[in-house]
Amino acid sequence: MNIAQNFISTVHRQPDKLFLIGPDGSEYTFADIYSLARKFATLLAQEGVVPNDRVIITFPNSVEYFICYLGALFNSCTALLVDFRTRPQHLDYFRTNGGVKRWIAPKHRPEFDNIPGQMIYPDNLADIDEMPEDKLCSVENPIALIMYTSGSTGVPKGVCLGHDNLQHTIKSISSWANIEGSDRELTTLSLTHLFGLAHVHIYWTHGGTVYIEEKFQKIPQLLQKITDLNITSFPGTPGGFKIILDQFRDQFHEHGKNLKYIIVNSAPMAPEYVQKMLDTLPNTRFYMYYGLTEASRSSYICYNDNRTKLVTVGRPTPGAEIVIGTPDKPLRNEIGEILIKGPHVTKGYLGIDSSEYFIDGWLKTGDSGRMDDDGFITWEGRIKEQINIDGLKLTPMEVEEVLMEHKRVKDCAVVAAPDPITGEAVAAFVVPEGEPDKKLEIELRKFCKDKLEVYKIPKQILFIDAIPRTDSGKTKRILLKEQLSGEKE
Amino acid sequence: MTPNDEKLMRILEEVLLIDESQYNDDYGPDEIETWDSLATVNIAAGLEKEFGYSMDPEVMAELECIGDIKEALKGGGVSFQG
Numbered sequence: 001m002n003i004a005q006n007f008i009s010t011v012h013r014q015p016d017k018l019f020l021i022g023p024d025g026s027e028y029t030f031a032d033i034y035s036l037a038r039k040f041a042t043l044l045a046q047e048g049v050v051p052n053d054r055v056i057i058t059f060p061n062s063v064e065y066f067i068c069y070l071g072a073l074f075n076s077c078t079a080l081l082v083d084f085r086t087r088p089q090h091l092d093y094f095r096t097n098g099g100v101k102r103w104i105a106p107k108h109r110p111e112f113d114n115i116p117g118q119m120i121y122p123d124n125l126a127d128i129d130e131m132p133e134d135k136l137c138s139v140e141n142p143i144a145l146i147m148y149t150s151g152s153t154g155v156p157k158g159v160c161l162g163h164d165n166l167q168h169t170i171k172s173i174s175s176w177a178n179i180e181g182s183d184r185e186l187t188t189l190s191l192t193h194l195f196g197l198a199h200v201h202i203y204w205t206h207g208g209t210v211y212i213e214e215k216f217q218k219i220p221q222l223l224q225k226i227t228d229l230n231i232t233s234f235p236g237t238p239g240g241f242k243i244i245l246d247q248f249r250d251q252f253h254e255h256g257k258n259l260k261y262i263i264v265n266s267a268p269m270a271p272e273y274v275q276k277m278l279d280t281l282p283n284t285r286f287y288m289y290y291g292l293t294e295a296s297r298s299s300y301i302c303y304n305d306n307r308t309k310l311v312t313v314g315r316p317t318p319g320a321e322i323v324i325g326t327p328d329k330p331l332r333n334e335i336g337e338i339l340i341k342g343p344h345v346t347k348g349y350l351g352i353d354s355s356e357y358f359i360d361g362w363l364k365t366g367d368s369g370r371m372d373d374d375g376f377i378t379w380e381g382r383i384k385e386q387i388n389i390d391g392l393k394l395t396p397m398e399v400e401e402v403l404m405e406h407k408r409v410k411d412c413a414v415v416a417a418p419d420p421i422t423g424e425a426v427a428a429f430v431v432p433e434g435e436p437d438k439k440l441e442i443e444l445r446k447f448c449k450d451k452l453e454v455y456k457i458p459k460q461i462l463f464i465d466a467i468p469r470t471d472s473g474k475t476k477r478i479l480l481k482e483q484l485s486g487e488k489e
Numbered sequence: 490m491t492p493n494d495e496k497l498m499r500i501l502e503e504v505l506l507i508d509e510s511q512y513n514d515d516y517g518p519d520e521i522e523t524w525d526s527l528a529t530v531n532i533a534a535g536l537e538k539e540f541g542y543s544m545d546p547e548v549m550a551e552l553e554c555i556g557d558i559k560e561a562l563k564g565g566g567v568s569f570q571g
Contacts, residue, residue, distance in 0.1 A: 085522065217518060217526045220550050243526060247546035421527055442502060449506045454523050457506065 002137035003144055003166050004073035006205040007034070014181075014207050021211040021229065022063040030207070033066060038130035040071030045131070047119060049101055051076035051139035054146065056095060056103035058082040061191050061214045064121050066200070068104050074131060076139035080146045080158070081192040085453050088112050090156070094148055098158055098350060146350055147194060149293050150386060150395045158350030159293045161194075168343040169297055170201050172317045176300055177261055177287060181207035185233040186225060188216040188240070194296050195265045195391065199235055216240050219248050223255040232260040238269035239390035239422040245276045253280050261285040265297075267391050267423045268379055271310040274303050288313055290379060294346040295363050298322060299377050312376040319343050324371050327360050331371070335380050338369040385477065387414075390422040392455045396477070399426055399458060402451045406444060408433045413467045413475045417460065417484050428458040429467060429480050436463040493540075493569055497558065500535035504528055514556030532558065540567050 007030070010017075015031035022028070028036075049055060055072050057079055059065035072079045080098050082091060084105075092115045095103055102119045105112070112118065122128075144163045148156040173179065179202050187210060189196030203210050211229055213222065216236070223244075226234060234256070241264060244252050256262075262277065262284055269288060277286050289300040290313035299322060301314025316322045325336030339362040346363070348354030357364055366384030369377050387394050396414035403412045410431045417427035432440060441461045448457045462483075468476040490498070498512050505523045507516075518524040529552060533544040536558070542565040552558060559569055 215518070215525060217529075218550055219526065220547060239527070243530065248550075421530065442506070446506045446508075449523065454525075457523070 001167060002073060002076070002141075002163050003170070003201055003205075004070055004137050006167075006170070006201070007070060008133075008136065010204055010207045017181075017207050018209045019204065019207075020063050020066060021209065023061065023212055023214045026063065028063060030204075033063075033070065035130055036067045036125055037070035037074055038136070039125040039128040040067050041074040041131040041136070042128050043122070043125070044071055044075050044077070044102070046128075047102055049075060049077060052078070052141050053101045054078045054080055054098050056080045056082050056091070056098070056100050057192075058084050058086060058091060058103060059106050059121075059192070060084040061187070061212045062106065063212070064106055065191060067125075068121065073144065074136045076137055076141045078141060078143045078146060080148075081197070082148070083190060083192045083453065087451060087453060088115060089451070090453070091115060093156070094158070097156075098146055143347070147192075147293050150393050150398065157352065160347045160350055161293075162347055165344050165346065166198070166201060168319060169198050170205050172297055172319060172344065173198065174202055174206065175318055176302075177263065177285075179203075179206060179208065179233070183208040183232045183260065184211065184230055185209070185235070186211045186213065186222070186229065186231040187235060188213040188222065189235060189237070193391070194293050196235065198296060199233075199263075219244060220251055223248060223251045226255040226259065230258070232258070233263070234259055235263040235265070237390045238264055238267050238273065241269070241277060242273055242421055245273060245280060249276075249280055256281045256284060259284045261287060263287045263289065265289050265291070265391065267388050268313075274310045278303060278307075289317070290314070290377065291340075291344075292365060292367075294357075295320070295340040295342070295344055295365070297344065298340045298342070301376070306376070309374075309376050312372070312378045314377065315375045316342075317344075322371070322377060323362070324369055324377075327362050333370060333372060335368050335370050337383055338365045338367045338377070338379075339363065340365060387416040387424050387426060389419075389424055389426070389455050394426070394456050396475075399428060399448065399452065399456055402448055403428060403430065403444065403458075405451075406447050408440060409444070411467050413477065413480055414458065415477045415480045415484065417481075419459070425459040426456060427480075427484055428461045429464050429483075430461055431466060432463050491569055493562070493567055496539050497536075497555075497562070500532060500539055501555065504531045504535060512555065514559065515554055517552070517554035517557075536562065540565070542567060 011030045011034045016029050019030045020028045055077050057068045088111050102117045104119045106121045142162045143160050145161045146158045148158050187196050191197050286303045289297050291298040297317050298320045299314045300317050320342035323330035323339050325331040341362045368380045368383050371377050399414040400412050403409050410433050412430045414428045416424040419425035444461055468479045505521050533549050536542045548561050
């Protein structure tokens with residue numbers, strides 16, 4: 001069933017219930033959003049978009065984003081959700097690779113002018129008719145969403161998620177986190193990513209209220225909102241909570257005391273911070289889950305009930321299966337690749353043969369982990385070359401390709417550097433043309449800024465004489481990482 | 490530009506990757522896309538290193554533009570007069 005049908009059911013049940021509070025404080029009931037999204041669905045149809053077409057929606061967190069998203073789903077389209085910070089060349093890649101008819105943005109941006117198919121969100125939807133109810137979600141379209149992730153070769157892959165995948169996730173999270181229609185969530189997470197978005201799916205299914213912030217900033221005011229808006233749920237990333245726990249712990253203790261639950265995802269959280277969270281908000285249920293876009297919410301743990309398992313990411317969620325190593329002879333208490341199976345797992349990647357990413361129906365995550373005798377999984381690291389910046393992922397190759405375009409870069413290699421807040425950060429080793437200095441370091445970082453999303457810009461650039469490689473030319477990233485830890489000491 | 494302006498500009502250039510044209514008192518996270526909460530933490534670390542000024546987290550959280558950073562520094566005895 002189309003996940004937008006969940007929204008329609010809720011509208012019929014409680015049209016006047018508050019659904020969204022925008023970053024500017026504006027409030028929208030379920031009926032308000034229903035009306036606006038139906039108007040937008042009409043507008044899409046007027047623009048030539050038909051069921052099963054693919055449309056890109058690239059917005060910052062906003063009410064308009066949900067109007068577009070629901071409008072696309074009402075139209076039985078597949079939505080490609082793209083981070084608003086995405087660079088023009090990447091958006092154009094998603095557009096061509098995704099076979100996209102229109103891409104929708106909130107405002108005109110000159111640097112995106114050359115990308116065909118642009119549609120700017122209108123100033124006013126007042127004169128547009130609502131799409132008739134019998135036309136909503138009227139055509140079967142198995143793929144609800146396509147989300148691009150960093151591919152192992154550096155080329156982003158479009159992860160196809162079906163309505164059935166998302167319905168399962170809604171059911172799964174609702175059951176173990178006990179989310180109800182009376183809950184109110186405050187989210188600063190980017191809603192073009194599945195972690196934050198899946199929560200909104202749950203809220204529109206159960207009739208809860210979501211307060212959207214555009215960014216994670218102005219933390220004291222953010223914490224004050226938890227009290228002012230009677231917030232019961234506050235999901236976030238380990239890096240965000242680390243800042244809160246280090247710098248605003250007293251305010252968090254004061255404003256967070258009525259939070260029903262906190263959910264963390266996207267990157268590992270150090271056990272001392274898990275403990276700090278439990279100590280700061282002793283009456284709040286604190287959950288962590290593990291997953292990836294291809295298999296969201298594959299395991300979960302409530303740390304309040306499992307205080308001896310703070311280093312783990314819990315056990316499989318209802319319906320999900322996880323094994324370590326191989327499906328035939330799964331490992332226990334030993335490290336191997338994490339394999340996942342279940343109704344939440346992606347149908348595959350857009351336009352490519354996905355068989356190499358699966359083994360006997362099990363998704364090969366590229367993560368390594370260990371399962372203990374109680375079935376709890378500890379995330380140990382990655383097999384794939386991927387960098388995780390507080391949940392935002394990239395491959396070294398994406399950055400290396402850009403650096404190599406600079407005339408003063410003879411060779412380069414990118415690795416994950418440990419970072420006290422975001423877990424990992426991008427570090428680039430560069431073999432320079434000529435004598436390097438601080439100016440060149442900043443010049444290279446600015447060069448990356450013009451071509452890459454902000455989180456992919458190297459936080460540090462180290463100049464070396466040669467990149468260590470194997471005889472077959474493979475970069476010895478472990479040696480470079482050792483060099484980084486040597487620098488720290 | 491005063492010597493302290495130049496010093497502050499260097500910190501902001503390194504953290505936010507801005508050019509001199511963006512070193513504007515009115516510019517903040519809305520104008521400078523690299524300016525997020527993590528960048529604010531890094532700016533504060535830079536201020537401590539370069540100016541010996543330790544920024545209170547509450548002040549850090551209130552920063553809305555480059556002018557606010559200067560105001561905070563002035564409160565800490567750093568002059569921006571030529």
